Amino acid sequence: MLPEPEPTVCRALAADLRDAGFTAEALRDSWGAAADDAIARGLRSPAARALGGRTDALAVLGRLLVLGMPQAAASVDEAVVRAGVEGLARLGLVTVAGDEVRPLALVRPQSYADASGSGQWWIASDLDEAALGGPLPEDHVLGVGGASLTLAGLQLPTAAARGLDVGAGCGIQALRARAHVRQVVATDISPRALGFTRLNALLNGVEAIETRLGSLFEPVAGEQFDRIVSNPPFVITPRVADVPAYEYRDGGMVGDDVVAAFVGGVGAHLTPGGVAQLLGNWETREGAAGLDRVRGWIEGSPVPLDAWVVERESLDPLSYAELWVRDGGTLPGTPGFARLVDAWLDDFADRGVTEVGFGYLLLRRPAEGAPTLARYERLHTALAGDGIGTHLAAALEAHDRLVRMDDAGLAASVLVVAPDVTEARHHLPGAEDPTVIELRQGGGFGRALGVDPGLAALVGACDGDLPVGVLVDAIAELLGVDAGALRADLMPRVRELLFTGFLRFA
Template identity: 70%
Template sequence: MTPDPALCAALRADLTAAGYTAGAARAAWGEQADDAIRHGLAGPARAALAGRTDALAVLCRALFLAEAFPAHVLDTALPRTGSAGLIALRLARPDGALVRPVATVRPQELEADGGAQHWWIAADPDEAVVSGPLGTGHVLGVGGASLTLAGLQPSSAVGRVLDVGTGCGIQALRARLSADRVVATDTSIRALEYTRLNALLNGVDGIEVRRGSLFEPVAGEQFDRVVSNPPFVVTPRVAGVPTYEYRDGGLTGDELIAAFVRGVGAVLAPAGTAHLLGNWEYREGEDGLDRVQQWVAASNIPLDAWIVERELLAPLAYAELWVRDGGTAPGSGGYAELVEAWLDDFAARSVTAIGFGYLLLRRPASGVPTLARYERVTRPVRDGLGAHVEAALAVHDALEALDEAGLAASVLVVAADVTEARHHLPGAEAPSVIELHQGGAFGRVIEVDPALAALVGACDGDLAVGPLVDAIAELLEVDAAALRADVLPRVRDLLFTGFLRFA
């Protein structure tokens, strides 16, 4: 079903006129209630807005918190759309003397392309407003993973982008900011309907929806960029365990992500990149990142790969996380049985832990991969890593063209967000530990020796790396050639990770 464009435009005008923004909603119910919402509790926000019938409060109560109202109250708050328009858009239904929302329409702000981007996102009501377990066909709104992936998307202009597993369409909307066209796919008809609705509601064209799994809907086509927050959750394949479309790809273990990695090269244009989130299993005697490396190697199209593991969970913690995510609370009926089903499933494959992280894959324009980086970065990071990731790829390509002599002839500067920390034992003149701290990007902290610390400190855009290393070798009374051989590979890594930059 295609939503009525005129009704979507009317609703957009009503939401704009009422000032229904993320900031206005937070201000309306207050800081404590807003924090409660982030923890899945809607009661404080409802209490804060109780009795208010101004347009903003009514929209917060009806469209954010899914509260039912008499038709005339909604007609006043939404003069162009009216309660009949909400019903026609399948966002609400009649319920006796009331009109009851069956979807949420929530304001969403996102930092993108150097500024704040505002959208309204329609989706199914979440656990904050639904009492009990969610339906298996639930279409998720914008959550933490959605924001993480949106922030990982690069902002450079491209022609075509593929959004695999689009859900409510948030990644497609984000991709359209820099793409001429976006194809958004999902196995869920309901999800595709929400994506159409959200594109129309926000006045965004150029997004095409197609139904199907993984790359089936675009077989034979190529894209400049692929983004995906796929249904990667490892779910037991046993009776009694609900399979939620938004998080469960229907395969055993981590096979969904494995299939994505093995198959994405076929839909990437040369130099095209894929950006996704995923889980991977650690099995007895087998490291999770090694498993991902095997998936990359199994691709029929050679791929560059940069995999960043952000979190590692034990089987019990993973099971409890996703049982609660489905709306089954600890202590409630069925909770223990569901957790035990997860643990039995993990035991059957000798799973010892589950990793979560970011996957960046690229089809090399030359056909020959040059990047294979598999790492663990568990420090908290800010959203909006897309620019850093894109810059790191550009630096990697520049470094591939530089031999050691070329790197030694390069003039470098220290990135503006880098600081140094020195730790001394009591009474000692020389530091026992020297660390470089990165304020942005992945917030890395690396330990360096005095020679590398001196080199980084001297990179001010004046002298090239080679003469600086020679001067440091003389100061430390060490062999200059040996110091170059030791330092230059680490300089390459500092450039890739963003501690240093080409002047």
């Protein structure tokens, strides 16, 4: 159990970290980009070698709190003159053995940026595999990883009154939510995780985060929220003996049931117009595609929900098993690796699983009436930028506007091309006309879309001057085609371009 964090000690430590220049950028500059990237892969020796014998505060704190390496007590006292070694110990971050300070937790700086600006947090979490020198304990509290960064970036950057972070872990989602949500409740089944959430809130000077112990929606029974965010313990884990059940990733259910349970219960806890965002895995079972199963969960929700689900990647059972066995610190060639992989493969075989998808779910309780958004898509490409939350918010706004607008209203609208959109034309050698015209998106999901000459001409003409209907009529005359037929063909595709962010209302 982590000690209850003392506000005065947290403020003192924050001041020490600021004075030391303890930022992600400063540390990366100190030990180099290659060593910094190696830390994420569990290799700390390149960074330690780069620091050499440096005894300045940044180097001492980098070794102690980022790499998880013991340091001389005198050096640590000089690095944290306000909090002191005693303060670090009272926060549960270190223990003292003679003249040596040994880390009990990590504190790593984490930069962030969204539409409202940029900044940096210090995020405390448990020691990783490199610092422990072996597999993680089952009650391990994870720091900021790739999935948590992704979800933080997905959060809508629009104002809301009350938010909920389900499965808070170290508290990164609650911190991110507080940038736009006035009050956040953070829940977890782990008292230690909630201790880290409280510590990180105090360390970063973020107020109005309340922590509650319990599973899924049990701690908030009967309550509703404008925003709900969750990086749930969605990793599919065999329910057999001798397979570690890590609290940070294993929800204790069979297969993808934890994500199904979240989807089934979230609607009752959303206010009208409220939005839930989460990450998840879903199984393709005996020919039933994973996204179709997710659609079934959503359509079966007791509270009708708008839905936008994006599958970002999929893995075969063997690749999935190897990924998560390694994630727990059991590496290929070490005792138990093959046994654990076999346990995963047996579990998948029992349910007829042929593929596991990973992606994002955005669910919204309609402010009024029936759901109007049901979008399920596979986008197996890298995200194009940091502003994905802004992109999602703009897409929802465009959708809501388009739902209320018939084709006559759309024809009367004036549109502009989004500034991140480019066009590529591919010609056969010597050919005058292109064989392929492609629109590419520099932000959002980085979509690439093949278009025909009519749609390409319309997009190119959307400069905020003339209405869509006038442009379509002019293009029809230029191409020598029927204007009514061209309008019927283009209007649904213009709606799609508005939703996906290629076009915007002027």
